[in-house]
Amino acid sequence: MSKSQSGAVSAGKGTKRPIVLKPSDKDTEWARKKLRDGSDGRGGSLKDVLKKINALKEQVKSTEVDDRSLAEVNVADKYGSVREVIERSCPEIQTSIEDIMITVANTILNGEGMGFTIPTRGTVYVEELNRIVLKDKASFTSFTNSGSTRKVAIVTRVLQLVHGVLTKGIHVTKRDLFYTDVKLFKDQKDSDGVLDDVSCMLGCTRNSLHVVASEKGVVVGRLQYLEDGDEIDCTRMGVGGKAIPSNMTKVTSMRSDALFVLLVEKDAAFMRLAEDRFYNRFPCIIITAKGQPDVASRLFLNKLKRELKIPILAVVDSDPYGLKILSVYMQGSKNMAYDSGSLSTPDIK
Numbered sequence: 001m002s003k004s005q006s007g008a009v010s011a012g013k014g015t016k017r018p019i020v021l022k023p024s025d026k027d028t029e030w031a032r033k034k035l036r037d038g039s040d041g042r043g044g045s046l047k048d049v050l051k052k053i054n055a056l057k058e059q060v061k062s063t064e065v066d067d068r069s070l071a072e073v074n075v076a077d078k079y080g081s082v083r084e085v086i087e088r089s090c091p092e093i094q095t096s097i098e099d100i101m102i103t104v105a106n107t108i109l110n111g112e113g114m115g116f117t118i119p120t121r122g123t124v125y126v127e128e129l130n131r132i133v134l135k136d137k138a139s140f141t142s143f144t145n146s147g148s149t150r151k152v153a154i155v156t157r158v159l160q161l162v163h164g165v166l167t168k169g170i171h172v173t174k175r176d177l178f179y180t181d182v183k184l185f186k187d188q189k190d191s192d193g194v195l196d197d198v199s200c201m202l203g204c205t206r207n208s209l210h211v212v213a214s215e216k217g218v219v220v221g222r223l224q225y226l227e228d229g230d231e232i233d234c235t236r237m238g239v240g241g242k243a244i245p246s247n248m249t250k251v252t253s254m255r256s257d258a259l260f261v262l263l264v265e266k267d268a269a270f271m272r273l274a275e276d277r278f279y280n281r282f283p284c285i286i287i288t289a290k291g292q293p294d295v296a297s298r299l300f301l302n303k304l305k306r307e308l309k310i311p312i313l314a315v316v317d318s319d320p321y322g323l324k325i326l327s328v329y330m331q332g333s334k335n336m337a338y339d340s341g342s343l344s345t346p347d348i349k
Contacts, residue, residue, distance in 0.1 A: 046281070049282070050259070050282070053259045053260055053282070053311070054259060056260070056311045056349070057259050057260065057310055057311055059311075060309055060310060060311045060347070061309050061310075073126070073128050073129060075126055075128060079124050079126060080124070080135065080136075081135065081136035081137070082124060082126065082133045082134060082135055082136055083133070083134050083135075083136040083203075083338070084133050084134060084338060084339070084340065084341050085199060085200065085202075085203050085204050085205050085338050085339050086203065086204065086205070087204065087205055087207070087208055087342075088202070088203070088204040088205075088208045089208075090166045090169070090208075090210075092204075093162075093166055093202055093204055093208060093209065094163055094166050094167065096202050096203075097159050097162065097163045097202070098163075100116070100159065100201070101159065104116070113142055113143060113144045114142070114143040114144075114152060115140055115141050115142035115143055115144075115148075115152060116140070116141050116152060116155050116201070117138050117139070117140050117141075117201075118138060118139060118140075118141050118155070118197050118200070118201060119134065119136075119137065119138045119197065119200040119201065119338070120135070120137045120138060120139055121134060121135075121196070121197070121200060121335075121337070121338065122134070122135040122137055123135065123334050123337040125331065130330075130331065130344075130346040131331050131332050131340040131341070131344045131346065132331050132332045132333070132334060132337040132340050132344075133337055133338075133340055134200065134337045134338040141155070151194070153184060154184060154185065154190060154191065154194045155194055155197065155198065157181055157184055157185075158177070158191065158194050158195055158198050159198060161177055161180055161181075162198065162209050162210070162211065165209070165210045165211065166209070166210055170210065171210045171211070171212055171246075171247050172210065172211055172212075173211070173212055173213065173214050173246070174188065174191070174192055174195065174211060174212070174213055174214070175188065175214060177191055177195070177211055178191045178192075195209070195211060196335065196336065196338070199338060199339070200338050205339045205342060206295065206336075206339065207247070207248060207249065207299070212246035212247055212295075212296070213246055213294055213295050213296055214246065215243040215244065215245065215246050215296065216244075216289060216290060216294040216296065216297065217243070217244040217287065217288060217289040217290065217293070217294060217296060217297030217300065218240065218241035218242060218243055218244060218267075218270065218287070218288060218290075219234055219241055219242050219244055219285060219286065219287045219300070220234050220235075220237055220239075220241035220242065220270075220274045220279065220285075220286050221234055221235065221258060221262075221279035221284055221285040221286045222234070222235060222256050222257055222258040222279055222283050222284065222285055223235075223254065223255075223256045223258065223285045223304075224254075224255045224256070225251055225252065225253055225254045225255065226251070226252045226253045227245055227250055227251055228250040234285070235279070238274075239271060239274040239275045240271075240274070241270070241274055241286075244287070244296050244297050244300045245296065245300075246296045248296065248299045248300065248303060251300070251303065254303070254304065254307045254308060256285060256308050256310070257283060258279070258283050258284045258285045258308070258310060259282070259283050259284060259310065259311075260282075260284050260285075260310055260311045260312065260313055261284065261285045261286075261287060261301070261304055261305070261308075261310060261311070261312045261313070262278075262284045262285070262286045262287070262313055262314075262315065263287050263288075263301065263312055263313065263314040263315065263329065263348065264286060264287065264288040264314075264315050265288065265291065265314075265315060265316040265317060265322055265325055266288065266290070266291070266317075267288055267290040267291075269288070269315065270286060270288035270290075273286055274286065285304065287300070287301060287304075291325070292325060292328070293325060293328050293329055295336070295343065298328070298329060298343045298344070298345070299342060299343060301329065301345050302342055302343065302344070302345050305345050305347070311347075311349060312345060312347070312348045312349065313348070313349050314326055314329070314348050314349065326348065329344070329345055329348060330344060330345060330346050330348050331344055331346065332344040
């Protein structure tokens with residue numbers, strides 16, 4: 001290396017000069033267009049995205065919500081006998097439980113033994129309703145059968161506990177129900193499974209039994225509603241968001257100026273969007289169930305769609321697990337196919 005009179009360092013022999021690539025005018029102009037925020041309506045810009053979302057919102061508002069029940073759709077010839085449960089009042093459910101137990105008592109007095117007719121909970125996908133429903137099949141579970149003795153005992157105990165909860169007019173979680181008789185239930189999966197069986201037996205939703213799941217999902221963004229009379233503003237809930245209430249009957253008066261609902265699979269993505277106040281730049285409501293959706297999150301999403309009539313956009317992993325989560329939101333799950341009408345939201349983009 002040698003120094004010139006001007007003080008600049010020049011490369012000596014054998015020294016490789018750095019290659020400097022000068023962008024062409026065409027490349028420079030392309031980069032400048034990418035940096036602009038889309039005031040010219042460039043594809044993918046903020047203005048362009050909001051324009052498409054507004055068009056989608058108007059389309060959703062102009063489309064009638066398909067609230068048809070199985071009774072209104074003639075599917076017996078195609079799918080066989082199918083059924084779904086409905087919301088029932090406390091007195092109706094209490095009367096049904098009492099009728100079941102009177103029938104059981106009569107069979108015992110007649111020397112026919114003790115047992116329950118429990119739905120088999122087989123499922124079928126009904127294309128006309130775009131959701132999974134329950135096949136109308138049942139089997140008799142007898143106490144005298146050694147293989148089902150414990151099952152009959154658990155069903156009897158759950159019916160007793162549910163009747164007591166309804167009589168008191170309170171709500172309990174599935175965990176609370178399990179801890180009332182740990183020696184009998186042994187595992188919460190046993191009490192949870194029988195609880196679903198009881199819902200099918202009584203022809204009512206699980207919420208009608210006043211037994212709810214623990215809070216899991218969260219929501220943040222442009223949404224206000226009343227929860228048991230208290231005003232909730234989801235824009236003022238910090239980056240952690242507002243826990244989705246497990247008792248959906250206490251959620252009323254939903255109000256929002258959002259253009260869409262953004263359904264996010266993972267909690268990490270939700271936190272990032274909440275920290276960036278994504279809902280201020282793109283007016284929206286952001287929801288996550290932190291993975292596999294729980295009942296409360298599915299009920300809340302269904303309620304949002306019905307009351308606000310805005311589109312729902314989902315962000316999930318492009319793998320089998322992510323698609324499974326999306327399908328549970330859209331078509332329901334096999335375990336709770338009996339209540340798919342209120343737990344599924346078919347039109348998710």
